[in-house]
Amino acid sequence: MNREKMAEVLEKIALLLELKGENPFKVRAYRQGAEVVMSLEEDIVGLAKADQLKGIKGIGEALRDKLGELAKTGRLEFYENLIAEFPDTIFDLFDVQGLGPKKIKALYEALGVDSLEKLKRACEADEVAKLAGFGAKTQVKILEAIAANEKFADRFTLGEIKPMVENILDTLRQHPEVSRVSVAGSYRRAKETVGDLDFLVATRQGARVCEDFTTLPEVDAVIACGDTKASVRLKNGIHCDLRAVTSAEFPFALQYFSGSKEHNVAIRSLALKKGWSLNEYGLNPTDRATARPEVNEEEDIYSALGLQFIEPELRENRGEIEAAMENALPRLVELMNLRGTFHNHTTASDGRDTLEGMVEEAMELGLQYLGISDHSKSSVYANGLDEERLLQQVKAIRELEEKLGGFRIFAGSEVDILKDGSLDFGDEILAKLDYCVASVHSIFNLDEATMTERICRAMENEHVTMLGHVTGRLLLKRDAYVVDHARIIDCAAATGTIIELNCSPMRLDMDWRWWKRARDKGVLCSINPDAHSRGGLHHLGLGVRVARKGWLRREDVLNTRSVQEVEEFLKTPKGAR
DNA sequence: GCCGTTTTCGGCCCGACTGTTTTCAGTCG
Structure with missing residues (x-):
């Protein structure tokens, strides 16, 4: 269990x-x-x-x-x-857009529909339209919804939909009747995957803006369109809502639709205690209310409730409200705080760009240093480097650094953690590197205790600077291998090992839910893009959002430090860092 | 079924939109 x-x-x-x-x-x-x-x-x-x-x-x-x-x-x-009262397949019916418990119950009782397959057949046989409370349109919509479910995934990673969200935001901003625009929902809170998108606009012409929204080039099907709300499915299958409110309502709607639901329930009950009823349109006095606070921005709502502003990433009702009451929220790390990054690949192993290309991109991004850590020899599938090629690469790195003057390249390795927790390179080789990321890339099916032991043993090595992708998960594709996060965090704290926040869009590993605990135990984070190309370095922004979601401050992240500080850090023995 | 600065019973968020209705139920967020 x-x-x-x-x-x-x-x-x-x-x-x-x-x-x-x-x-x-x-x-x-x-x-x-x-x-x-x-x-x-x-x-x-x-x-x-x-x-x-x-x-x-x-x-x-x-x-x-x-x-x-x-x-x-x-x-x-x-x-x-x-x-035992219902067949197992009946749960699938809840995934059909427009079907809820009442309709499913009616379908089940009247037509014996208890699976997607039977539902489809009943619609095609025109039986559904004849049921009380159903009709021809409902039947068509059900068939469309089933088709959409078969065709599309139901969730998307935060990273993969980012470009599309930016596009839509840009288009909405250009609308002549729109004064304020934001994305809300789980996307704004930086959840690792999102099931739908929520956009919000301030306008006096809600009906028109909603209508125009349904004609965006990305739209595949219109689910609803009214005066204040439009609901569409985009061509990639993601469900997407637009809410139109007045400019005065905008901050309330932004707060409301950003969620999370749990955060909002807690915020609203706090408002009630203060004599205010809070909804998506405003703050309305109950009989105990005092003077109405002026609210122009979302910040003003929190301040009216006697709270520090709570950044959207933190709104999960995991202690942020209590902290905000005591003025004890952390000042969260920001993208501009990052000075460099570790864990990046080149064409030497499985990267698509050369060492020179990667360094050039890092400089373009305004970074002051870059860590290179190609795969080690056991990762044969990834063209991992053996000792000889690794030492050649170190030499090439030192030479390039010499040539560039001023930009620091840290020579490292992403060394495989073997089945027993030993490493793919011996200590004498690792000692020649500036740093080392240790990761599991094989034998994922160990039980939790054995896998945890394996990883902890690797962290005990003096040369292991940081632990790579803690669980190996590939979002929506491959489950995490099972590890005891709490023990790994304790072990990282005890050995002075950094834990990586791998911000490759498919990974976002270690999961945001564990970072606060790690931080409180004194474990340092490194935000690493695991870049396999120049473009991969651009995912640092995604990493920062996840770090923020994990309550991390600038001082909790190694790569916010200057070159000199990082050099000093890496020179110091692990136990003394 | 949970909860309590309306405390052991009686509330529990509610507004928008659609489709099938002829005044409203169901779904969604």
Whole structure:
């Protein structure tokens, strides 16, 4: 039993109760329970096993018992009875745009529809349109939604949709009737993947702007279009909403639609305590209210509630509101703080650009130093360097550096962590490098304890400056290999090993949820693009956003330091850094 | 089912949009 499985059971119970027409608040309680299970800092499975869930907000007596049973026996009778009432394939129906519990229930009871396949056939046989509450248009929309689901992925990585978001923002800014523009939602909060996009505009001509939005070249299908809201599906399949509000409403709408839902629930209840009812249009006095604060920007809303401004990346209800009350929010790292970066590849292994090309791009970006760390010999698939080629590369780096004068190139290696935790190069070779990134690139299927031990052993090596991509995850493609993050963070703290924030768009690894803990234990971060081409260096901005989401400050990140400081750091023995 | 500075019962966010209705239910965020 693990955290994910526990949350999934609660999530599925919520759906099944909805199908049965249960009290919506009970449904919500299960859904919130799933949320709590996923976001709790402590080891929820261990706590559940030991009957120590008491006092956790959102987990009451009933959920406590159910989680306890689940953790101890791996099963839950209540759930098994519930799930036996419906076929497993019925869950797929909830993914169809426009179908909710009531409609699914009707389809199931009247037509026996319990899978996507049966739904499709029922629509094609014109049976759905005849049902009460359904009609011809609904039937067409269901078929379209099924087709869209078959054709497209339902989530996108933050990195891959960035160019498109920038494009749409530019177009909206140029609209003559639009005065203010922003993207909101999980994209603005820098979640590693997003399921949809939310755009917000200030205008007096909502209907017209909404209409124009639906004719953008990126739009594939229009789902809805009214006076204040338009909803479309873009050609790459992503769902995209536009909200049009007045300029006075804009800060409220921006706050509201940026979420997260959990953050907003907490903010609104705080507002109520102060005598204000907060929604997407404004701050309205309840009977206890004092004078209405002036709000022109989002910052003014937080300030009216007696809070420090909370950066969007932090709005996950993970302690940011409490910190803002005490004026204790960190000043987050910014892109302009970065002076260089480590973990980059060249044509020597599997990169697409030469050493000279990579350095040139780094200089263009205004960096003062660049770390080169090509793959080591065990990564045969990536043309990894053996000892001889590595030493040649070090020589080439020193020569290029000499020629450039002033720009520092750190010679390193991304050395493979072998199965037993030993390294692909011996200490005598590693000692000749300026630094070294150690990463796992093979044998991903070890159990958690063995994998964690393997990684910790590598970190104990004096020459390992930093740990590369902690879990090896490829977002939406390959799961993380299982590691005990808490132990790895402790080990990094104990050995003075840096943990990399790999900001390749597919990775964003270590996950943002762990950085605050690492920071509090004194572990240093290095924001590394894992660049395999000149363009790859541009992902540093993405890395900064994730670092911010992990509560990191400038001083928590190695590559905000100057060349001299980094040299000093690397010269100092690990234990003394 | 959860929660409590309206505290053990009675609330729990609510507004926009659509389609099928003839005044509203369902979905979505």
